[in-house]
Amino acid sequence: MTSTFLRSSALRTALRASAPKAPARAGLAGTSFVRGKATLPGLPYDYGALEPSISGQIMELHHNKHHQTYVTSYNNFSEQLEEAKQKQDIQAQIALQPLINFHGGGHINHTLFWENLAPKNQGGGEPPSGKLAQAINDSYGSLESFQQKFNTALAGIQGSGWAWLVQDTQTGSIQIKTYANQDPVVGQFRPILGIDAWEHAYYLQYQNRKAEYFKAIWEVINWKAAEKRLQ
Amino acid sequence: MSVQTYQLPKLPYDYDALEPYINKDIMVLHHTKHHQTYVNNLNAALKSQAEAVQAADIPTQVALQQAIRFNAGGHINHSLFWRNMCPAKSDDAKPSAAPKLVDKMKATWGDEATFRKAFNTALLGIQGSGWGWLIKVETGKEERLAITTTKDQEPVVGKGEVPIFGVDMWEHAYYLQYQNEKAKYVEQIWNVINWKTAEERFVGSRAEAFKDLKATL
Numbered sequence: 001m002t003s004t005f006l007r008s009s010a011l012r013t014a015l016r017a018s019a020p021k022a023p024a025r026a027g028l029a030g031t032s033f034v035r036g037k038a039t040l041p042g043l044p045y046d047y048g049a050l051e052p053s054i055s056g057q058i059m060e061l062h063h064n065k066h067h068q069t070y071v072t073s074y075n076n077f078s079e080q081l082e083e084a085k086q087k088q089d090i091q092a093q094i095a096l097q098p099l100i101n102f103h104g105g106g107h108i109n110h111t112l113f114w115e116n117l118a119p120k121n122q123g124g125g126e127p128p129s130g131k132l133a134q135a136i137n138d139s140y141g142s143l144e145s146f147q148q149k150f151n152t153a154l155a156g157i158q159g160s161g162w163a164w165l166v167q168d169t170q171t172g173s174i175q176i177k178t179y180a181n182q183d184p185v186v187g188q189f190r191p192i193l194g195i196d197a198w199e200h201a202y203y204l205q206y207q208n209r210k211a212e213y214f215k216a217i218w219e220v221i222n223w224k225a226a227e228k229r230l231q
Numbered sequence: 232m233s234v235q236t237y238q239l240p241k242l243p244y245d246y247d248a249l250e251p252y253i254n255k256d257i258m259v260l261h262h263t264k265h266h267q268t269y270v271n272n273l274n275a276a277l278k279s280q281a282e283a284v285q286a287a288d289i290p291t292q293v294a295l296q297q298a299i300r301f302n303a304g305g306h307i308n309h310s311l312f313w314r315n316m317c318p319a320k321s322d323d324a325k326p327s328a329a330p331k332l333v334d335k336m337k338a339t340w341g342d343e344a345t346f347r348k349a350f351n352t353a354l355l356g357i358q359g360s361g362w363g364w365l366i367k368v369e370t371g372k373e374e375r376l377a378i379t380t381t382k383d384q385e386p387v388v389g390k391g392e393v394p395i396f397g398v399d400m401w402e403h404a405y406y407l408q409y410q411n412e413k414a415k416y417v418e419q420i421w422n423v424i425n426w427k428t429a430e431e432r433f434v435g436s437r438a439e440a441f442k443d444l445k446a447t448l
Contacts, residue, residue, distance in 0.1 A: 065411040208268070
């Protein structure tokens with residue numbers, strides 16, 4: 001199921017599954033299944049490396065606690081889903097789907113997010129170049145104008161969610177889209193760059209002043225990672 | 232053209248009165264910043280709405296509805312929430328302050344502990360921002376209790392539904408003190424639930440539950 005769930009190649013690269021392990025419990029009637037478990041990816045920089053834009057305390061809790069919980073829960077519910085499939089229990093499978101979407105989405109979103117951030121001394125905040133820079137200029141006039149529209153989208157999220165620069169897989173064009181809670185960018189759209197607008201992403205440092213967080217995070221955006229995702 | 236405006240209600244206790252279960256920093260920010268922002272944005276949206284009505288501009292009126300719903304919901308939810316909490320040392324913080332409600336609770340869930348467990352499970356099952364509510368549902372002569380969760384700032388305003396008490400599960404409600412450990416927040420908030428207010432809302436009407444929300448012209 002992992003291969004069908006992780007459709008885009010960018011994501012497959014980003015999400016590292018450990019070697020397949022046998023589940024702790026064997027399946028029914030002597031059947032068993034083997035699958036890879038999702039694991040928390042290591043950060044490509046230190047927790048404090050994004051300061052002052054994002055504090056080390058936020059990064060540590062966000063990665064080590066929040067993301068870890070999505071990984072753990074996703075694995076638990078995936079296992080339950082496998083069991084429900086073995087038992088051909090359709091009701092249970094359907095009941096598990098929102099949980100797979102939420103926790104699997106949380107894992108996907110955060111994995112992409114860590115990669116599309118970088119400390120300033122590793123290129124964070126360096127403007128995009130090449131095809132992506134061209135696409136942004138064509139669609140938004142300038143990088144500044146794009147960032148302004150992106151921040152407006154972030155500020156408009158009612159509740160928890162994410163804003164993404166996405167590429168339409170049908171037309172190739174780029175656009176800004178917001179997603180509720182941990183809904184991941186899948187299907188028609190390909191994730192290029194995401195910013196987490198959940199309160200846990202900024203509250204310890206910015207409290208209710210989320211506009212300041214949205215402004216500061218551009219200092220540590222890794223546009224090189226975004227460029228690699230564009231096709 | 233005068234438009235009705237809503238105001239931030241005063242808290243019925245000090246900002247540090249819910250310590251150690253909800254700390255002062257959280258209460259100050261939650262009340263003076265978050266709730267105030269919902270009030271400000273609601274008033275702004277209603278002003279635009281009045282102008283759009285005046286101009287017979289239906290597309291704008293429809294476009295404004297989501298902003299009104301979200302910000303009015305935020306105002307309603309927080310106004311109810313402040314009043315359904317009280318300092319832990321108060322007699323109102325004991326379930327014995329709500330005899331009729333507790334009876335109904337026992338008839339519905341068997342015992343109070345089972346109810347709390349069901350309520351906590353509902354709170355922890357919220358995906359993203361939202362609220363958990365104990366509500367009274369009136370259908371004709373029948374009335375029953377139910378636990379419901381609402382997303383973001385959706386308020387409990389359905390026909391025959393009376394909110395009894397709510398718990399805010401937005402991260403801003405607990406993060407400065409509990410961080411990712413929301414289960415602890417959910418466990419601790421029972422210490423500051425105002426059962427006297429809960430009883431009043433349970434025996435009272437829907438209109439009475441919302442009485443503090445009247446706008447000032």
